Amino acid sequence: MSATTAGTEASPTSGTAARRAPRVALFATCFNDTMWPEAPRATVTLLERLGCEVVFPREQTCCGQMFTNTGYADQATPLVRRFVDVFGGADHVVAPSGSCVGSVREQHAMLARRAGDTGLEREVEELTPRVHELSEFLVDVLGVTDVGAYYPHRVTYHPTCHSLRMLGVGDKPLRLLREVRGIDLVDLPAATECCGFGGTFAMKNADTSIAMGADKARHVRDTGAEVLVAGDNSCLAHIGGMLDRQRSGVRTVHLAQVLAATEEDPA
């Protein structure tokens, strides 16, 4: 089907990898690796379908976001070192998580600076431009918006805060979704408002977090969508946990899974 054609035609546009398949080091992220393996699995399926060579450096663990954002900078700094050691040699690092990529891009240099480690800071700055959230990699590096996906469901999309504001992915995820065959994509009201997860915020300010999540879940239900899609499983877990509790009949699916789905291999 046209799916695979679209994929193979998408020749790599990045200069260094012009004549060979782009080599992608997958950063699965600890959270997806452990709790939502479907998202990194779909990322692998999708990238391989688009002609990439995917590797998974097994030494990877965590970007340190949870530590940094809770104030435990001393605990996060060794993870910055580890990240650079594991991924430093990669052409491209791709992760199915806007917030983890945000933490690498926005916080790793700050942590290295705080630790007074100029060598590490340099390495971070050298690596950072090669670290991409999935939709950025597809659109900016591979130059595709039609990834040959087929997903015949009514879908609404939540642009997570870190993808939207920290990374500035803009409408890239929506451009990808609009090209999906069979999809019925509906706008989410107040889409850019935070769902209230915020990592440990959900624990430390549980009442406010729940109030925010409840409003988000209500907006999702108002769309009549059967699937809520986002590029971050942590936000999806938060909103999805509410939708489940409300027996709303809406399920949450990661963007990578929608884009990986085809007629032959549906999600």
Added chain:
Amino acid sequence: MSELPVQATSATFLGMPSFQRAAKDALANTQQRRNLAHATATIRTKRAAVVGEVEGWEDLRVAGAAAKDEALHHLPDYLEELEANLTARGATVHWARDAAEANQIVIDITRAKGADEVVKVKSMATQEIELNEALEAAGIAAWETDLAELIVQLGHDRPSHILVPAIHRNRAEIREIFVREMGGVGRAAPEDLTDEPARLAEAARLHLREKFLRAKVAVSGANFAIADTGTLVVVESEGNGRMCLTLPETLISVVGVEKVLPSLEDLSTMLQLLPRSSTGERMNPYTSMWTGVTPGDGPQEVHVVLLDNGRSRVLADEVGREALRCIRCSACLNVCPVYERAGGHAYGSVYPGPIGAVLNPQLRGTSSEVDKSLPYASSLCGACFEACPVRIDIPALLVKLRTQVVDEASGRSAEAASMKAAAWMFGDHRRMEAAQRASTLGGRLLGGRTLRSVPGLGAWTQARDVPTPPTQTFRQWWASTHGDDPDAGADEAASPVAGPTGDGVDEATPDEQGATDHRTGGGTAADAESRDPRHTSGESS
């Protein structure tokens, strides 16, 4: 002056419970939540429209931030310049290190004029130092003349928004306050007062007019102080401020030292940024500028109190000083989903919302319960940074302050112990894999059933179902499909005796702990803490 001394600060709203506890009470107030949601949504839409009209808004923001940074980086120089120009134009300049000094200066001047009352222009700085309370203790009545501030004052209340201090009140409540309180402090409200905005405004006008015409002394703040001309600027919507600035014989302006701008050119940048960001207007109705004393016109005695009150402490912090760029437009409050739900009082200060969450702990330090909790009063969604006309990176400042709170606690909490254990677990992929095995084992045992309650996850499960861990991690799948054995060599790391090394951490089995932390989505240690006519005013000054 060459250097600003480090100051003690005022104790505005202190003795507040932590943000979390105050927010919980506020969330139960459905009337307030409705008022806040409606008011902030309205102003957000207005703001977005007028900001969208400006081509090069981003360039303006950069220029605004640069002007403030220039002033802050050379603050002593610009303050000296301001003082010299004010003095040359007939004003008297006073320096106040803290709230007590500033209040005493105002009291002394008022007494010297033989006055027992002052009229006031809305001013954040005088609220911060609790000037009204200090004047009252000295037998001097202070009358707020901004309509929203009048509502707050008559209601014996606290402001809950920078720009719309009575945002938490509705019209019916305002009518009730006017009817009950006005008579006791001046002209009474008309007997047949209704809650129509026009009637409420009329009642306030009649009440205030008597005070404007009678008062000999006025107290103001300033939105900006221009160093190279010695000009003070007040930006407002109602014109009541201008009445205070022109009618009384004596004018005392209490001005935070961070309000200084190098030149009038910088003011033009600010006057494009401020009204659009704050009220969603292209220009505010009243901008008053005065330079010292003009013989025969306006106040003939002009005093300027330059207030430090913790600002030099903030200035000394290379990262934190960014917060002093704030022009109190309140855009960050209006876009903040946390403020919208928790309300302004939960922040325990006249500076609520995102800017309050970074400014208060810096001005006051992080020793009190409320100041320790404020850096955590955010989901770090970034909406505040996006809205801020002077580009204050509030999320980054929050993260930095969280680090300060954690460092000050010096590792003595259950949370710190679990964070250390989790960091130990993530410090090596074999340890992480061992923790994952504990987690997926749980997933297998549960057979995909949804968990309704998990020990230690009380707050989470109260409103959300917890996803069960999958039976296979990603890396196990990868190993089975792309050929790498994740279980190889992991066993020594999984040993329960191999605890995290380092200070003061219990030999908790890190694999257990790590796995649990992990499942909560980064919520390590579901810690002990977790269980357990309003918009009538002008801009801030």
